[in-house]
Amino acid sequence: MDHRPCVPGTSLIAEQPPAHRRRRRVLRRVLLTALAGGAVAGAVLMLVPREQAHEPARPPAEAPRTQALTAVASGVPAALPRLTALIEQQEQRVRAQPRDARAWAVLGAAYVERGRRTADAAEYPKAERALRTSLELRGKRIGGDTAALEGLAALAVARRDFPAAKRYGEQALKLAPKRWTVFPPLIDAYAGLGDHTAVRRTLEKLLALRTxxxxxxxxxxxxxxxxxxxxxxxxxxxxxxxxxxxxxxxxxxxxxxxxxxxxxxxxxxxxxxxxxxxxxxxxxxxxxxxxxxxxxxxxxxxRTAQALAAYRSALSQDPRAPDALELGELYESLGMARQARAQYDRMEELVRRAVAGGVDQELLIGRFEADHGDAQDAVRRLRAEWRRQPGAEVADALGWALHRAGDDKEALTYADAATDRAKGGGVLSAPYAFHRGVIEKELALYGPARRHLRQALRINPYFSPLRVPAARAALGALGDAPDEPLPTGTSR
Missing domain, CATH: 1.25.40.10 (Tetratricopeptide repeat domain)
Structure with a gap:
């Protein structure tokens, strides 16, 4: 098994040779076969439930808490029951020792992870207060509090606040340039800001560490x-x-x-x-x-009935606004308008809850308004989002919103930014290619429109229950490509 990410000085930025890819495809099949069988301290203290007097020790719970602490500190996913056990332990600790900066940092990081896993943005204000309390308790001590800064960077990524994630991540990296857990939120921040050079450079540094x-x-x-x-x-x-x-x-x-x-x-x-x-x-x-x-x-x-049941199960367990939007569009594609509307209403309520927890939902709102509501409102929201954090997702959404609002000429500049490799838009995305193809069709750029619509269906012929039929219809309207002479100087 190739563990080159853990070898100092080794970069995986270059394309890997075909032999490695073939060997890894075999490994993936073997793995699948095997798996198939199987903020001040006082403000935060108000949020911490009081301990019951003389509560007896519960040794069996120590192992899950220890495992969750290791996971949170190591930046890896932790099981929800273990996260809950860790949070209870840290809440008790900061109540007993309110000046323990490290305990506050661990508590804040655990709140972030639980909020991320459960899509419960109510965890995020608690996380922010805990992490800021950790920083305040550290004061101006030499070395600062890398763990708290790292937690704030992760929190900002969870809230889609990429400028803040970049700020906290860079501060943490300056304090601890060899601490690997500083790098992932910083990479996410650079990607959200559309800084592809910084993404590549930061990943190179991460892969060069001894992990x-x-x-x-x-x-x-x-x-x-x-x-x-x-x-x-x-x-x-x-x-x-x-x-x-x-x-x-x-x-x-x-x-x-x-x-x-x-x-x-x-x-x-x-x-x-x-x-x-x-x-x-x-x-x-x-x-x-x-x-x-x-x-x-x-x-x-x-398998529509099973699909609807799976979506309903997902939303009952961890209700997430994008999942509600997807389910609504599935209902709409089936002609079930009333059920679709109920899911769109549910999505709007989930968005309100997320915004109350400090999450930036302008991208999701803009996408929804462009397709199901007020396209002009979508353009206003997404323009502001683009000014603040101009990543590929926002470029695609703004281009599509401009198209829906009737401005295809400007729309193409953003669709191009989202899909042009030279501009950082290297992701192979069927929705992005579809959006660009439709915009080009409206501008009478029939050759590029055909190419991008076909590309969308080639990348993923099932990418959306609503948009796939639209892509096929647009291609049908364009007809077959006419025979055109090769450009001058091009050999056969």
Missing amino acids: GTATRSAVMAQAAVVYRDRGWREDAAAQLTDAAAAAGTPTEQAARLTGLGQLAWERGDLQDALRHFEAALRLDATTPAAAAGRGRTLAALG
């Missing part, structure tokens, strides 16, 4: 995210396959398999996606995105 066995899986998973965003799907899948094999807990392994399922879905490999999502759910039924991914895949396979 231990316990963190190997998380490092490879982070590399996979970057590779996926650059359009290197096989490299991303190879990294996640190795990450799943190296995972230290079922929860961590489930997270890696969910990532593999998402990659398979994005390339239209439905059976592979379904195997990964179901394997992840067998390992940990609370894995974020696995249940919704299963629903999405079942819908594409035509």
